[in-house]
Amino acid sequence: MNVRAYCRSQYITRNDERSxxxxxxxxxxxxxxxxxxxxxxxxxxxxxxxxxxxxxxVAPVVYLGSIVSVEVNMP
Incomplete structure (x- = not known):
């Protein structure tokens, strides 16, 4: 969603070295x-x-879940 919200032609471009x-x-x-x-x-x-x-x-947004690991105790 951030990419969609801030998608505009304001980018930081870099030329680290030739090519x-x-x-x-x-x-x-x-x-x-x-x-x-x-x-x-x-x-x-x-x-x-x-x-x-x-x-x-126009790209779809897919929620991949939390990056926090949750341990579940199974009976």
Whole structure:
């Protein structure tokens, strides 16, 4: 839901070194909520960002449950 809520064309892009391009999406508090892979070209990174912008608003949201482990005693 955070990706859907904050999906806009405001990304942090990085060029770590030659042929190493990436991006991060952040919320209004500056927390990273999503990131892309490392791409070989700047155009591949820009295409990935555009795909996120196009798909996030219509992608289904699937709840995967809590990340907290609960132990259940079975009789």
């Amino acid at each position: 190493s391009y990436s991006f991060r999406m952040h919320d209004d508090m500056g927390e990273t909520i999503a990131h892309g892979a490392t791409y070989c070209t700047m155009s591949e990174r820009e295409q990935a960002i555009q795909e996120v912008l196009n798909l996030a608003a």
